[in-house]
Amino acid sequence: MPGFSRHFLALPPALAGGLQAKHLPSRLQPGFSCHVKRRSPAKAGSRASPNHNHRLKPVAKRNCRLKPGMGRNIASAVKCWQSVFMEMRFSLLMIAFLVISANGSPGASYPSDLGSSLQQTRDTVAKSLRTTYRPPSRARWEAVVASLKAGERKEKVIEQLRAFNPTYELGDGNDRDFDELYRLDDLWVIRLSFHTPANKPDTLSGCELLESMRDVWVEPPPNFTGTWVIYYVNGERSSETHYRDGRRDGEEIGYSPFGRVSRRGYYKKGDQVGTWTWYDKDGSICRTENRDKPSR
16 A cells, blocks of 8 residues: 555463463464555645555664563562552551541550559550540440440340440449449449349349549559559559558559549558448548458
């Protein structure tokens, strides 16, 4: 046909990405040339005639072969970028986790160093928590409390709570009526009240959501002498106790999660002695108890 020239393209033995020569048609096997036709512009003033064969001089072959190892280099570059992408994803996930933790996500737990056996380590962590701690939200647990209906059997109630991985903390009552406390997270506790009808299984009579900050108890070392301080998860002191040779001996002060004194008393060789005092939120005395053993 008029106005066409031929260029030649030779294919490499194997293409990048795993394509092998044996997968190619026979006319594209190594050693064969592929004709690629490209139209050339007609000269000004000439007329193209379907019966006139315009032939131009052959153009030299262009060497379009890939350099040895180029396919492997491309594959390595792709793997490198995939690795970078995965690292970026991991970094973004870590940032998201830290942001959620900093904003007090439900069920957020305290740093493990708050349970360290070293007093100095606990003091340092607590100081940081006093400015960074964010309490878990109450709203999540209000929906859970609302879903528990009076009259339901105890087994069904506990099964509903099991999805939130609660921790049993305390039980109190008698054979007919009793309460059980379950910790939901670092701040919120649910109190379940049960009634036991005659010859019938325990049934739920009421439930209540209570605010109760978790403290982290750490046992002092054997034969410890000095002041032992433990903390709430928000970094405030929970108690300060004096020890001598591994036993409580001296004053003990308890604190509320907001830093106020909640109780005060004394130990002597591990036993409570004297008058112990408990305080209300406003600092007034709510009750006292004498812990001296009666003389024989």
